[in-house]
Amino acid sequence: xxxxxxxxxxxxxxxxHNLDEAVERYRTTFGLIVVAIETNADQGxxxxxxxxxxxxxxxxxxxxxxxxxxxxxxxxxxxxLARRGEGVHHIxxxxxxxxxxxxxxxxxGLRVLDERPRHGSLGASIAxxxxxxxxxxxxxxxxxxxx
Amino acid sequence: xxxxxxxxxxxxxxxxHNLDEAVERYRTTFGLIVVAIETNADQGxxxxxxxxxxxxxxxxxxxxxxxxxxxxxxxxxxxxLARRGEGVHHIxxxxxxxxxxxxxxxxxGLRVLDERPRHGSLGASIAxxxxxxxxxxxxxxxxxxxx
Numbered sequence: 683x684x685x686x687x688x689x690x691x692x693x694x695x696x697x698x699h700n701l702d703e704a705v706e707r708y709r710t711t712f713g714l715i716v717v718a719i720e721t722n723a724d725q726g727x728x729x730x731x732x733x734x735x736x737x738x739x740x741x742x743x744x745x746x747x748x749x750x751x752x753x754x755x756x757x758x759x760x761x762x763l764a765r766r767g768e769g770v771h772h773i774x775x776x777x778x779x780x781x782x783x784x785x786x787x788x789x790x791g792l793r794v795l796d797e798r799p800r801h802g803s804l805g806a807s808i809a810x811x812x813x814x815x816x817x818x819x820x821x822x823x824x825x826x827x828x829x
Numbered sequence: 830x831x832x833x834x835x836x837x838x839x840x841x842x843x844x845x846h847n848l849d850e851a852v853e854r855y856r857t858t859f860g861l862i863v864v865a866i867e868t869n870a871d872q873g874x875x876x877x878x879x880x881x882x883x884x885x886x887x888x889x890x891x892x893x894x895x896x897x898x899x900x901x902x903x904x905x906x907x908x909x910l911a912r913r914g915e916g917v918h919h920i921x922x923x924x925x926x927x928x929x930x931x932x933x934x935x936x937x938g939l940r941v942l943d944e945r946p947r948h949g950s951l952g953a954s955i956a957x958x959x960x961x962x963x964x965x966x967x968x969x970x971x972x973x974x975x976x
Contacts, residue, residue, distance in 0.1 A: 684860030689882050691838045691892045694920050698964045707964070711937060712922075713831030734922070735836050745838045745892075749964075768965030770917040773841050775859075775881070790858060817845045817854070817896075818915030 685786035701751035726757025772820035832933035848898035873904025
């Protein structure tokens with residue numbers, strides 16, 4: 683019995699210097715659909731959610747490329763860019779219930795970075811797990827708004 | 830009309846120091862299913878493919894966490910580990926036809942790192958795109974064996 687059952691890869695979060703340029707690149711190169719561009723002051727980012735697989739618009743759930751531009755140098759993504767440059771910032775996996783998943787991980791000794799679920803993109807409830815506990819991967823648990 | 834239509838996130842490739850430890854961590858923490866552990870001498874790695882969503886074993890196609898341990902320090906993953914430590918090494922996106930996708934990207938001016946498709950995990954045909962052309966993300970195009 684695992685601590686947490688992941689159901690799919692929800693999104694790949696990519697830190698970028700210029701959100702508008704990156705959105706245009708992913709849109710024209712790969713045909714991704716921009717479903718949201720929003721500012722998340724809590725996390726210090728302006729971000730875009732780009733849906734993969736335009737041909738399957740009626741089916742769900744979808745996976746996304748999430749592009750993240752920091753609101754300033756003293757934000758988590760701003761510090762990441764200064765230290766490592768553009769690249770994958772985190773991976774978001776879907777879970778049925780984020781609060782249950784958080785308890786399961788804590789019980790197994792992993793460090794969950796949030797005390798309670800917080801607001802993510804597209805109305806999701808999310809929590810982050812410490813990258814040192816998962817081979818250097820900052821990992822986000824995502825309970826979709828409709829889930 | 831995009832250069833390439835991605836259909837889904839096929840896998841997240843994670844560079845690790847110790848494959849067996851990492852496999853055990855992802856298996857017990859998240860209930861992922863180990864579907865293959867193989868050595869790819871061409872790419873200088875021993876790797877494991879871990880399927881996400883055990884509850885959906887009959888449906889497909891699946892997404893995977895791919896764990897990568899270098900065969901030595903002079904391999905691409907070995908150099909990555911020395912430079913950046915453990916973490917996300919690349920993202921693999923599914924495409925219907927990798928050769929067509931490669932031509933589409935080259936026509937759009939992106940640098941495809943392979944002249945022709947090569948062998949990937951689980952019998953797939955793959956090609957890599959230069960990370961500098963996609964906001965620092967080493968990007969793999971994956972045509973599944975059954976595709």
